[in-house]
Amino acid sequence: MARFTPQQQAQMRTLLEAGDAEHALALHRTIYPRAGSGLIADLDEEAIREILTEDARCLAFCDDQRRRELRIVAAMMVALQCTHDPRWFARPNFEWPYRISLKGAIQNLFKEQAVAGNLMEWRRSGVVGEVRVLHSADGPCDPCRRLSLRAYCLETVPDIPHPLCTNTDDGCRCGLIASKIRGLSRIW
Numbered sequence: 317m318a319r320f321t322p323q324q325q326a327q328m329r330t331l332l333e334a335g336d337a338e339h340a341l342a343l344h345r346t347i348y349p350r351a352g353s354g355l356i357a358d359l360d361e362e363a364i365r366e367i368l369t370e371d372a373r374c375l376a377f378c379d380d381q382r383r384r385e386l387r388i389v390a391a392m393m394v395a396l397q398c399t400h401d402p403r404w405f406a407r408p409n410f411e412w413p414y415r416i417s418l419k420g421a422i423q424n425l426f427k428e429q430a431v432a433g434n435l436m437e438w439r440r441s442g443v444v445g446e447v448r449v450l451h452s453a454d455g456p457c458d459p460c461r462r463l464s465l466r467a468y469c470l471e472t473v474p475d476i477p478h479p480l481c482t483n484t485d486d487g488c489r490c491g492l493i494a495s496k497i498r499g500l501s502r503i504w
């Protein structure tokens with residue numbers, strides 16, 4: 317577990333519950349100072365900000381109250397650099413009645429963020445000509461496997477995690493890779 321004391325953990329939770337993202341991030345910064353060079357603390361801070369402020373497509377199925385709790389839990393997991401059991405951070409008796417597990421939903425949230433970040437960089441760089449879906453080898457969901465059969469240009473990239481992904485235990489394990497770099501021959 318990270319360097320947060322139990323008191324700081326409780327303080328973090330209180331700030332997140334109050335929707336006070338700025339003070340939550342400030343608290344995070346006192347424990348993990350920003351390095352300003354893309355180091356973990358900076359990336360974590362960006363991730364926490366995104367979790368708290370940006371609508372995630374993959375959480376559209378969830379009711380508002382549960383989505384709020386899920387975001388708090390996900391932010392706590394990132395802040396404390398603890399990607400184990402999300403239930404550590406959930407309210408006692410937090411009910412999660414969905415087909416996908418809480419862990420799977422949170423992993424999908426992290427995945428959606430990571431994919432969006434990559435896509436943004438690829439679009440900005442202008443050098444990525446084609447992307448492909450890379451699916452896990454051990455039992456990928458059928459929809460993801462079908463997505464992996466062809467290449468996509470950056471304007472037609474399918475949603476990852478796949479909305480119909482059947483990996484309900486730990487979330488969609490598929491990802492996107494840049495399969496063609498402009499000026500180079502095919503790299504994948």
Ligand SMILES: [Zn+2]
Pocket residue numbers: 456457460478481482483487488489490
């Ligand atoms: Zn999948």
